[in-house]
Amino acid sequence: MAKxxxxxxxxxxxxxxxxxxxxxMIGPDVAPPTMCYYSKLKTSGGYCRTCLVEVSKGSEKDPxxxxxxxxxxxxxxxxxxxxxxxxxxxVTDARKGVVEFLLLNHPLxxxxxxxxxxxxxxxxxxEHGSAKTRTDFERxxxxxxxxxxxxxxxxxxxxxCYRCVKVADQITDGRVHGVINRGDHAEISTYIENAIENDFxxxxxxxxxxxxxxDKTFRFKSRVWFTKPENAxxxxxxxxxxxxxxxxxxxxxxxxxxKDQWGEVEEFICNTCRxxxxxxxxxxxxxxxPINNHSVISxxxxxxxxxxxxxxxxxxxxxxxxxxxx
Ligand code: SF4
Ligand code: FES
Numbered sequence: 001m002a003k004x005x006x007x008x009x010x011x012x013x014x015x016x017x018x019x020x021x022x023x024x025m026i027g028p029d030v031a032p033p034t035m036c037y038y039s040k041l042k043t044s045g046g047y048c049r050t051c052l053v054e055v056s057k058g059s060e061k062d063p064x065x066x067x068x069x070x071x072x073x074x075x076x077x078x079x080x081x082x083x084x085x086x087x088x089x090x091v092t093d094a095r096k097g098v099v100e101f102l103l104l105n106h107p108l109x110x111x112x113x114x115x116x117x118x119x120x121x122x123x124x125x126x127e128h129g130s131a132k133t134r135t136d137f138e139r140x141x142x143x144x145x146x147x148x149x150x151x152x153x154x155x156x157x158x159x160x161c162y163r164c165v166k167v168a169d170q171i172t173d174g175r176v177h178g179v180i181n182r183g184d185h186a187e188i189s190t191y192i193e194n195a196i197e198n199d200f201x202x203x204x205x206x207x208x209x210x211x212x213x214x215d216k217t218f219r220f221k222s223r224v225w226f227t228k229p230e231n232a233x234x235x236x237x238x239x240x241x242x243x244x245x246x247x248x249x250x251x252x253x254x255x256x257x258x259k260d261q262w263g264e265v266e267e268f269i270c271n272t273c274r275x276x277x278x279x280x281x282x283x284x285x286x287x288x289x290p291i292n293n294h295s296v297i298s299x300x301x302x303x304x305x306x307x308x309x310x311x312x313x314x315x316x317x318x319x320x321x322x323x324x325x326x
Contacts, residue, residue, distance in 0.1 A: 002015055004019070006053075007083070008087070015076075015077075018077070019073075020051055022077050023085065031085075031262075032052070033124055033127070034050055035048040035209050039262070045073035048098070048161055050099075051071055054069055054085075054090050055083055056084050056088075058078060058081060095128045105156075114211055116211070117225045119209070119211060121209060121210045140155075140184065150275045151201070151202065151216060155212065157212040159212075163208065164208055167203050171268055199239075199270045199271050202274040203257065206256055206265045206268075218253055222248055224246070227254075230245055230285050231258060231287060232245045234284065238273075239267070241273060242266070243257060243274070244289045253278075
């Protein structure tokens, strides 16, 4: 076990736990934001630098501070470690820089983007971004790509977090896709189209933190804040059948996985539940879904997550296991 203090709050965690996991166990007040880490996907994290923190004391044995900010999703705790997240000016500054970097090529599409209202980049920009841009060069421009009948890839909005690549790699059969090219030319390879034959390919939409991968059965049907998210379930032979149905009146406009307070799906759902089961009679409605109070859709009428959902021991995946899988 290791004792770690984050923004003045101390917790004891199992060895192998990352700083981010420890922070999430303490609660949302100290948990750094994440754009690429996803607890349900192996080897995720380490790409976006959103989760940077300052380690002001390395450990009990070696109390020297770490010379640079570290990615909390990729750094394991040491006994006696002290970490500053929101209490560090360096972190606030660096995070602002990261947001600016993520927005370098991201179009200002929010008024027409289906992800608006539940976009992690939008939330991050409001919380940590600057109101002005310092660049005036043209952003990258890609053609939209249809990934089968149900999913659209809008590469202009992609922040290269690799989550969809990992979903297609880990949840669907065979590795037939990836990020091609590097630097400014990097893009999600269209080979991802091959993953469409798989029952679970629709999950790339749920893990995408921005509006780069959207559900074609829902595109432009409604702004998300005009819909009512309700937990529902059905007997499904392929997945757990536990979903959120997004309703307008009595019509179900879209079906997604259920998300936890970190914006991550609790369980991946199959394409039949997501794309082909849109009649109210298909579902047993359980009641309103809890909504992250980050989101504009929490405005006035929905229950928010009340207290931190603690990670169970099974959700704490020692980093060493991840690295072996790389
Ligand atoms: S398409 Fe979305 S999930 Fe995939 S790498 Fe880009 S931002 Fe991440
Ligand atoms: S969440 Fe840690 S680097 Fe992206």
